[in-house]
Amino acid sequence: MAEHVAHDDHSEDHESHSTKFYWMIGGILAVVTALEVGIFLVESSFDATLFLVILLGLALIKGAGVIAFFMHLRGDAKIFQFVFLVPLLFAFTLCLGFLKLFSNHVGIAG
Amino acid sequence: MSSSVSHGAHDEAHQKPLLGSMGVDSRKLGLWAFLGSETLFFVTLITTHLIFYARTKATLAAAGTLEHLDPRTHYLGIELTTVLASLLLASSLTMVLALAASKVKDWKKFRFWQMATILLGSAFVGGQVYEFNHLYHEGLKLAPQYVLEGETVKSLFGVTFFTMTGFHGLHVTIGIIWLIATYVKVAKFPDSPENPMDIELAGLYWHFVDLVWVAIFTLIYLI
Numbered sequence: 001m002a003e004h005v006a007h008d009d010h011s012e013d014h015e016s017h018s019t020k021f022y023w024m025i026g027g028i029l030a031v032v033t034a035l036e037v038g039i040f041l042v043e044s045s046f047d048a049t050l051f052l053v054i055l056l057g058l059a060l061i062k063g064a065g066v067i068a069f070f071m072h073l074r075g076d077a078k079i080f081q082f083v084f085l086v087p088l089l090f091a092f093t094l095c096l097g098f099l100k101l102f103s104n105h106v107g108i109a110g
Numbered sequence: 111m112s113s114s115v116s117h118g119a120h121d122e123a124h125q126k127p128l129l130g131s132m133g134v135d136s137r138k139l140g141l142w143a144f145l146g147s148e149t150l151f152f153v154t155l156i157t158t159h160l161i162f163y164a165r166t167k168a169t170l171a172a173a174g175t176l177e178h179l180d181p182r183t184h185y186l187g188i189e190l191t192t193v194l195a196s197l198l199l200a201s202s203l204t205m206v207l208a209l210a211a212s213k214v215k216d217w218k219k220f221r222f223w224q225m226a227t228i229l230l231g232s233a234f235v236g237g238q239v240y241e242f243n244h245l246y247h248e249g250l251k252l253a254p255q256y257v258l259e260g261e262t263v264k265s266l267f268g269v270t271f272f273t274m275t276g277f278h279g280l281h282v283t284i285g286i287i288w289l290i291a292t293y294v295k296v297a298k299f300p301d302s303p304e305n306p307m308d309i310e311l312a313g314l315y316w317h318f319v320d321l322v323w324v325a326i327f328t329l330i331y332l333i
Contacts, residue, residue, distance in 0.1 A: 066321050
């Protein structure tokens with residue numbers, strides 16, 4: 001019985017710690033979103049390339065935060081990382097390649 | 111099952127995840143693989159939109175009309191979209207809090223956070239319906255042209271925009287149905303050992319739709 005109570009206390013501690021941690025991550029992601037919008041609003045004071053790099057960097061931070069901490073991929077089984085991150089990487093490559101190839105392509109529509 | 115297996119051993123076996131040959135829960139592995147394929151689906155839609163927007167811009171620039179006929183500048187404001195992005199981000203937080211509560215079997219907290227996630231998701235879909243309706247009346251439609259300042263511009267901007275954001279909205283709607291189903295299942299069977307995994311799977315899908323919106327918000331609305 002004592003062991004059982006001790007186990008429950010431990011669980012509550014664990015939950016409390018996790019909950020605090022998730023709130024912190026949520027707060028950081030909210031700040032990053034606010035930064036994105038703020039930078040968008042003062043776009044004219046940035047060089048176009050710098051603007052692009054900063055916004056893509058902030059989006060990357062947000063995405064990585066969601067994947068690593070909310071989806072718990074960080075520290076999860078390697079096979080989960082493999083089946084998700086490999087297609088993600090392939091998708092990024094595909095996006096960059098197609099943008100490079102077709103953005104100036106004169107097709108039947110557009 | 112052999113009759114020599116004790117009742118305790120049976121409970122223990124029943125509470126173990128459904129381990130496949132990879133040594134991990136098969137349902138979770140399947141969902142991660144599905145999400146991996148979904149990244150390709152959404153990246154394809156986003157890329158297509160970006161390519162056709164670039165084409166539209168080039169055409170307008172060549173005609174000297176980019177200033178007043180640029181569809182993105184005219185149609186896509188960030189006020190509503192920032193609210194939508196915040197709603198989905200908040201729902202991701204409430205979802206992970208619901209999962210944390212379920213892992214310590216605090217079903218009261220779980221119900222609270224899960225319901226919060228469902229409501230935030232529903233608010234997102236409502237906001238998106240409002241945005242679509244607004245854009246439609248402004249002249250941007252699911253058609254190979256848009257109308258701005260009385261001029262008709264041939265462009266796939268509207269088609270690719272509505273296809274991309276529409277499919278995302280559809281995914282959010284499916285996510286809400288999944289979350290409601292999980293909520294009801296847990297309420298009906300609070301002692302089921304499969305509850306934490308069921309909630310985790312619904313949560314993974316939910317975080318993924320948030321992740322897609324992170325990309326759409328930056329690539330389509332901000333940049």
